[in-house]
Amino acid sequence: MRLLTWNINSLRLRLPLLERLVAERQPDVVCLQETKVPDPLFPLDGVKALGFPHVHYAGMKGYNGVAILSRLPFTPLTELPVWCARNDCRHIGARFETPDGPVLLHDFYVPAGGDIPDPAENDKFAHKLDFVDEVTRWFATTPPRRSIVVGDLNIAPLEHDVWSHKQLLKIVSHTPPETTRLQAWMDTGFVDAMRHVVPPSEKLYTWWSYRNRDWLASDRGRRLDHVWLTPDLIDRLNGMTVLKDVRGWESPSDHVPVVIELAI
DNA sequence: ATGGTGGGGTACCCA
Numbered sequence: 001m002r003l004l005t006w007n008i009n010s011l012r013l014r015l016p017l018l019e020r021l022v023a024e025r026q027p028d029v030v031c032l033q034e035t036k037v038p039d040p041l042f043p044l045d046g047v048k049a050l051g052f053p054h055v056h057y058a059g060m061k062g063y064n065g066v067a068i069l070s071r072l073p074f075t076p077l078t079e080l081p082v083w084c085a086r087n088d089c090r091h092i093g094a095r096f097e098t099p100d101g102p103v104l105l106h107d108f109y110v111p112a113g114g115d116i117p118d119p120a121e122n123d124k125f126a127h128k129l130d131f132v133d134e135v136t137r138w139f140a141t142t143p144p145r146r147s148i149v150v151g152d153l154n155i156a157p158l159e160h161d162v163w164s165h166k167q168l169l170k171i172v173s174h175t176p177p178e179t180t181r182l183q184a185w186m187d188t189g190f191v192d193a194m195r196h197v198v199p200p201s202e203k204l205y206t207w208w209s210y211r212n213r214d215w216l217a218s219d220r221g222r223r224l225d226h227v228w229l230t231p232d233l234i235d236r237l238n239g240m241t242v243l244k245d246v247r248g249w250e251s252p253s254d255h256v257p258v259v260i261e262l263a264i
Numbered sequence: 265a266t267g268g269t270g271g272g273g274t275a276c277c278c279a
Binding site for chain 1: 267270273277
């Protein structure tokens with residue numbers, strides 16, 4: 001299975017980019033975040049025309065939204081919690097049947113958290129911390145097996161997941177309250193598949209701000225997008241690629257896709 | 265310290 005995850009920042013606007021990506025990379029499964037399309041307006045025909053007859057999505061007007069597109073049949077996960085008592089379209093899941101048993105796939109869009117890294121001052125930051133805490137408690141009570149977590153988790157946990165560890169320690173996405181929480185979530189039973197392939201001593205980014213004159217030259221990136229596997233799947237991992245060149249395409253998302261190859 | 269650029273949808277909210 002070739003699995004691709006991407007914060008597309010508007011599915012309708014970037015459907016042509018998705019088409020190019022699919023043609024070049026031929027993923028079996030695509031997990032999207034920030035689709036920014038209400039369900040009644042989801043471009044179902046366009047997505048099916050890309051070769052994905054199996055589609056599951058949860059979207060709303062203006063913000064957020066996640067989608068799973070697949071060549072392979074799957075069953076949508078319907079028993080997922082409502083995080084922070086909000087139906088804000090940040091998580092969907094799928095169950096794939098394989099010769100060795102089912103594999104569960106979770107597609108997350110974690111709240112970005114606003115600008116001020118203080119939950120007392122900033123409701124969005126409080127929501128982000130609460131969201132990760134709730135998700136962590138849920139995975140802790142139902143320890144994952146044969147499971148995959150992907151998505152825009154909006155946290156860059158390691159020193160070399162950001163362009164300047166020291167300068168970003170007080171910047172939302174790389175603060176200790178966030179990075180410790182992301183680790184606690186991962187410690188419910190996952191392995192960081194991207195860092196399994198690329199050593200933690202190497203810089204690795206999936207996002208470059210729009211607010212830079214030259215994203216490539218300044219290279220002030222962060223690794224906000226993640227792929228995690230439970231240990232029972234890690235031996236099936238046959239490769240991981242961050243598609244950095246997609247950031248240089250015409251009218252790009254500020255995030256780039258991550259692809260993994262899994263022998264399942 | 266500040267402002268820088270995008271998308272949604274049509275005034276601002278969110279990233």
